[in-house]
Amino acid sequence: MFAIAVTATTLAGCAFPAPYEDMPNSPYQWQRRQEGIERQEAERVRLCAIMNKDTDRYRRDCTRPGDPVR
Secondary structure, three states: OHHHHHHHHHHHHOOOOOOOOOOOOOHHHHHHHHHHHHHHHHHHHHHHHHOOOOOHHHHHHHOOOOOOOO
């Protein structure tokens, strides 16, 4: 039993790390990243404006922590 636990722990250390987004290195890259975030947020706001506010999808995708509860 101990050997299985040690083997599982050892193999877990060899797993690929979760993918992540590298932080930008130049001001241009930072600007592109920020513009992308702003575009995503504008699209989210646009979709939430036309979505039915009584659905689970609206509560899941359009509410943010700190929003007033209706």
